[in-house]
Amino acid sequence: MATAALADRAIVVGVGRYPTLGPKSTPRDLKGPQVDAGEMADWLHRNGAHVTKITSSGDGDQQWDVEDLRPEFSDVERPLNKLVRDAEALRDEGRPVALGRRLTIYMAGHGFAPSHKHLALITAEASSGLTFSLQATAWVDWFSDQTHFDEIVCWMDCCTIADFAQTSRVPIGAPRHRRAHGMAKLLTIYAAPPDQFAYERPDENGVVRGVFTRELLKALNGAAADEDGQVTTSSLKSYFQGSGLTGTAASTESSAERPKPYFRDDDEIVLAEIVLAEGELDRISIHSGLPEGTAMKIQRDGKATVFDGIAGPDGVIQIPLTTGIYALRAGPVTKLFEIGAGSTSDVRL
Incomplete structure (x- = not known):
């Protein structure tokens, strides 16, 4: 073996x-x-x-x-x-x-x-x-x-x-x-x-x-x-x-x-x-408030795309994120949110 x-x-x-x-x-x-x-x-x-x-x-x-x-x-x-x-x-x-x-x-x-x-x-x-x-x-x-x-x-x-x-x-x-x-x-x-x-x-x-x-x-x-x-x-x-x-x-x-x-x-x-960087949370559940199957992107600090996919059941997606300012974009809809040192693992938009 x-x-x-x-x-x-x-x-x-x-x-x-x-x-x-x-x-x-x-x-x-x-x-x-x-x-x-x-x-x-x-x-x-x-x-x-x-x-x-x-x-x-x-x-x-x-x-x-x-x-x-x-x-x-x-x-x-x-x-x-x-x-x-x-x-x-x-x-x-x-x-x-x-x-x-x-x-x-x-x-x-x-x-x-x-x-x-x-x-x-x-x-x-x-x-x-x-x-x-x-x-x-x-x-x-x-x-x-x-x-x-x-x-x-x-x-x-x-x-x-x-x-x-x-x-x-x-x-x-x-x-x-x-x-x-x-x-x-x-x-x-x-x-x-x-x-x-x-x-x-x-x-x-x-x-x-x-x-x-x-x-x-x-x-x-x-x-x-x-x-x-x-x-x-x-x-x-x-x-x-x-x-x-x-x-x-x-x-x-x-x-x-x-x-x-x-x-x-x-x-x-x-x-x-996966070794998490300083300030990175294990996993974030983002409640987008959008229908399941909605195509969306999430960008960090207006640059790096950290998610390019669709919303899961109840509009939720789960991804690991570092601290920073994020923008969720779905067609004409844009929603901003921040991940900080004191953020919880659930973000509701």
Whole structure:
């Protein structure tokens, strides 16, 4: 069994350039995946993971020689195969086959569902007639009943449109290091439910981001923290259930409401421990006085947006806040409030 003394591992992939994926081998590029992969890699690194990052620009700090055709399938599969080789090396040395407490797999780009259970990321060399892809969720399942990791987290920011005629690469070889007692804990989240689009749109700074990844990182950085200051599977579910997200479909030019993220696996996992800054309250319940489902933003000191979503039941939202002056904006309505050292955990507007 893996131990907490071993570093967490993470594989982060963002594919934004697809030179020949469109009709008649035309480009079908995305703007968000490279930025999103960089932000996710930074978050994972800050939280103690050993991160392998692969994007359309390069593998880590190494740039591609043929930029527009990478990363190809073998580039994305390589770090997964390295985990397998690392495990075999431990076995050959007579040591326990434990690579870390947690493996996190993050992939963003075009994708499809090759079966009802799985989701695959399309790689850069794909064309409209030949879809090169890697089935990330098959790797999750392959590792799940082995001793490599105690927890496996997989976040997929790509479309989930079913295409059962296409095939995608899965792990080769039977599992060799079975767990003695139960499976590893699994948390697998797709940007959208089965057979739907994922979305990207400009953020408040005009940078195009995947809507799912942007909201996921907000949640991981504290917006989804529970009363104990932890971001968990349960608190992440609650956060997404209360978020009203819209955007532009990654595969079309039309605007539409973005579906809620889909939890394929939802074992309870502590994803982050939020350390509160001086003057920060554990969690504030803001009673907006507006109907449930009302779209709103909350900004601190007229600058930073700390909430961008919809009002929950009875118009209430719950978020951690530092001391400061805040503005809640919902259409033509603006409501100001202040969080001070003596503020309670309930604010009624």
